[in-house]
Amino acid sequence: MPFTKGQPRTPGSGRKPGSQNLTSQKLKEIVFEALKQQEGGAIGYLKAQAIAEPRAFMALIGKLLPTQITGEDGAPVRITQIELIPLVAPAKNDDEAAD
Numbered sequence: 001m002p003f004t005k006g007q008p009r010t011p012g013s014g015r016k017p018g019s020q021n022l023t024s025q026k027l028k029e030i031v032f033e034a035l036k037q038q039e040g041g042a043i044g045y046l047k048a049q050a051i052a053e054p055r056a057f058m059a060l061i062g063k064l065l066p067t068q069i070t071g072e073d074g075a076p077v078r079i080t081q082i083e084l085i086p087l088v089a090p091a092k093n094d095d096e097a098a099d
Contacts, residue, residue, distance in 0.1 A: 051087055 003009075038045040050057040071077040 047087065 032042075035042040035045055040047070046057070069077050
């Protein structure tokens, strides 16, 4: 008998609550295996992407960071210093290399 909208489901039908789609799980495993095989592993790959594709890398960081951060005792976070550290040394000009 086909399912009719509004009728209760047959007991035991459908996927169990919390179970993952097998295709998504296999794809995730493949992606992690590919990351392991990159030169420098996953960290080396992410460092290279941070330089080559900074916008995409920052979007990834934005998805991983918590949406709300609080300081001590629930107070707002106070930023006292911001420091920029280059990931790659700037290229030297020919004039500077001769010195």
